[in-house]
Amino acid sequence: MDFMNSVLIIGNGGREHAILKALLRSDRPLCLFAFPGNPGMEQDGCMLVDKKINSISDLAEWAHNNGIDLTIVGPEAPLVEGIVDAFKEKGLTIFGPTKSAARIEGSKAFAKELMKKYSIPTASHSVFIDKKSAVDYLHQHGAPIVIKVSGLAAGKGAVVCDSIEIAENTLIDIFDNKSFGEAGNTVILEEKMVGEEASVFVLTDGRNYKILPVSQDHKAINDGDKGPNTGGMGAYAPAPIMDKAMLEKVENQIIKPVLNAMETEGCRYQGLLYCGIMITSEGPKVVEFNCRFGDPETQAVLPLVNSDWYELFHSCAAGKLEKVDWNVKPGYCVSVILASRGYPGKYEKGKVITGIEEIEQDRENVDIYHSGTALDREERLITNGGRVLAVSAWADGLLEAIDAAYEGVTDINFEGKTYRGDIGSKGVSRLKLQREENIAL
Helix, strand or coil, X not given: CCCCEEEEEEECCHHHHHHHHHHHCCCCCEEEXXXXXXXXXXXXXXXXXXXXXXXXXXXXXXXXXCCCCEEEECCHHHHHHCHHHHHHHCCCCEECCCCCCCHHHHCHHHXXXXXXXXXXXXXXXXXXXXXXXXXXXXXXXXXXXXXXXXXXXXXXXXXXXXXXXXXXXXXXXXXXXXXXXXXXXXXXXXXXXXXXXXXXXXXXXXXXXXXXXXXEECCEEEHHHEEEECCCCEEEECCXXXXXXXXXXXXXXXXXXXXXXXXHCCCCCCEEEEEEEEEECCEEEEXXXXXXXXXXXXXXXXXXXXXXXXXXXXXXXXXXXXXXXXXXXXXXEEEEEEEXXXXXXXXXXXXXXXXXXXXXXXXXXXXXXXXXXEECCCCCEEECCCEEEEEEEEECCHHHHHHHHHHHHHHCECCCEECCCCCCHHXXXXXXXXXXXXXXX
């Protein structure tokens, strides 16, 4: 019998379910645990940690006592709180940046000052800890302007203000009404960049790195990028906006410099570095860095990588990424989020979900990832969050992947099901434009 490695996945969303399915795609025998996990992960054979866990130290103790070979951290909050440091103190192997390195997301002020110091392209900005100074700066520079809280805000801490009045009200909301809590104690005011965004994921052991297929998220709740921002309503990869020449610029002007900068600053970065990039007329610029995989981009990216994901995660944590086999398959993957009616505002829970089993049985090129689900007393799958499920499909062509994803979307039902109908359409338009330009040449 082959030796079986044990893995603990921390988190309970679609991102963590995608990590689990990626691990399961390799032939390596694995014993998989999740904390807290979700019903979809459990259905896929992942055991949920049943011990009462009240702290990071409790979880590290559990991992140590249960001989966990590798821990993979999904969400940003435990990384910023220092879970990697706590696990390493017990001699455990864990994928993710240390508390010091996770500041690249935990403190936007730190990230901005790092980029300024090391000449990494980003929007011009200033950092403030009081409302009066921020308002004075606002009146000097005018609108449009972007206001960001420095701390963690579940991906919703950036407000694009198209007028001074909106910006002033936003600052009142942050400083006086404490709408973001302590995360808003420090704010950044920065120029509004114009262009198209892309998400670049970088697996790194601190020095060596692998760039994953570049994806594009869809933040707004409605088609055409209309309505309030969400945690993300879908994604697709690879995004044609990031051609080979542009990706080389991102690599040379952003990825290499920031990894070197973090090492120079004494906080070597290991894990997944999420580079949110704006493609501007002046070239690529950093919108933000995150210290973990993005959701829902992960659900569109991981199915395109055919490598042994246990080996990839473990090698990043152990500083040996240069030795792994790296295999990205051709084609596209599209992931569509199914949300509860009313999200990102108030929504109801407890709606029965049907159709998932049939899709997973009938279609080899479709995955269903659970985000906000639960089981009721009758063991029926029900909605339990704003973003409920992600339907991901992959195919040789982008249009085929889109069609396959939306077939899955149609077959899943629950009361109040909401989704965008245009995930991947930007990519289709750009591919069409590129073909026309090539014909013209």
